[in-house]
Amino acid sequence: MRIFSGSAHPRLAEGIGRHLGIELGRIVLGHFPDSETKVQVLDDVRGREAFVVQSLCRPVNESLMELLIIVDALRRASASSICAVIPYFAYARQDRKHAGRVPITAKLVANLITTSGVNRVLTMDLHASQIQGFFDIPVDHLYAAPVHIEYLMKRGLEKPVILAPDIGGVKMAGAFAKRLGGDLAILQKERMNDHEVRCGHVIGEIEGRDVVIVDDVISTASTASEATKVVRANGAKRIIVLATHGILAESAFARLSEAAPDEIVLTDTIPMGNPPKNLPLTVLSVAGLLGDAVIRIHRNQSVSSLFL
Numbered sequence: 555m556r557i558f559s560g561s562a563h564p565r566l567a568e569g570i571g572r573h574l575g576i577e578l579g580r581i582v583l584g585h586f587p588d589s590e591t592k593v594q595v596l597d598d599v600r601g602r603e604a605f606v607v608q609s610l611c612r613p614v615n616e617s618l619m620e621l622l623i624i625v626d627a628l629r630r631a632s633a634s635s636i637c638a639v640i641p642y643f644a645y646a647r648q649d650r651k652h653a654g655r656v657p658i659t660a661k662l663v664a665n666l667i668t669t670s671g672v673n674r675v676l677t678m679d680l681h682a683s684q685i686q687g688f689f690d691i692p693v694d695h696l697y698a699a700p701v702h703i704e705y706l707m708k709r710g711l712e713k714p715v716i717l718a719p720d721i722g723g724v725k726m727a728g729a730f731a732k733r734l735g736g737d738l739a740i741l742q743k744e745r746m747n748d749h750e751v752r753c754g755h756v757i758g759e760i761e762g763r764d765v766v767i768v769d770d771v772i773s774t775a776s777t778a779s780e781a782t783k784v785v786r787a788n789g790a791k792r793i794i795v796l797a798t799h800g801i802l803a804e805s806a807f808a809r810l811s812e813a814a815p816d817e818i819v820l821t822d823t824i825p826m827g828n829p830p831k832n833l834p835l836t837v838l839s840v841a842g843l844l845g846d847a848v849i850r851i852h853r854n855q856s857v858s859s860l861f862l
């Protein structure tokens with residue numbers, strides 16, 4: 555087998571390769587003078603299984619197009635099968651028609667990836683797990699939770715409460731509560747626009763408790779920062795904001811600094827920009843988890859033991 559990295563997040567791909575003791579395949583990535591994406595796979599892949607690691611992170615469309623082109627190159631070079639390893643699957647929040655005349659872009663992206671020649675997708679913490687059904691090829695959907703839980707176990711949380719910042723997050727928060735032996739709480743949240751949310755009541759008892767606000771993604775950090783403020787106003791003792799994907803768009807760092815949770819825990823599915831030095835940020839690596847899944851897929855073994 556060979557593992558190739560797109561240009562979105564080579565550090566994570568190297569981490570996966572290191573975990574497996576495999577050197578990444580050689581590939582040239584760049585642009586033609588007119589800005590078209592240019593790809594050349596340098597290693598022979600004929601008859602081999604190929605894995606392409608590409609998070610769909612900023613610039614999202616560039617990362618997506620590059621993935622499609624790499625897959626096309628591998629298919630034409632006679633790879634026996636191609637697995638797209640997509641730690642962060644962008645466009646996942648556009649998964650339904652919430653208003654008239656809007657697209658379902660998550661489905662379009664799934665179609666594009668399948669059409670390019672991918673045989674299998676390995677991804678992590680999709681915004682909605684039903685997105686797996688947008689593909690007619692196998693999708694292995696991992697959760698970063700084992701990495702998160704292992705970390706939280708060491709934090710000495712007392713009587714933790716796991717808070718879902720919206721109804722959509724209840725399943726994820728519930729799984730954390732079960733694993734950590736904590737209680738579940740739910741926040742009432744209303745999205746005002748793409749940049750702002752308004753948080754209302756907390757359903758559940760959080761006064762004097764260590765609260766972990768669990769989400770799949772932090773984008774503008776408007777959810778995380780507003781949730782932190784409400785949780786603090788309700789008397790929480792310690793506040794940990796935790797998510798898998800740290801997009802950290804726009805003024806996310808400023809919002810988090812202002813809201814000042816005691817800790818922010820993310821994973822490295824997306825490369826981290828330049829967080830302010832005083833931000834209490836911990837980034838956990840999911841390279842090992844992805845690497846374990848890659849090797850199991852290669853050996854035709856079950857990957858479900860890696861799930862929560």
Ligand code: R5P
Nearest residue numbers: 722771772773774775776777
């Ligand atoms: C919403 O359904 C998601 O799970 C996140 O809560 C949301 O997308 C985070 O976005 P932001 O950081 O911009 O509030």
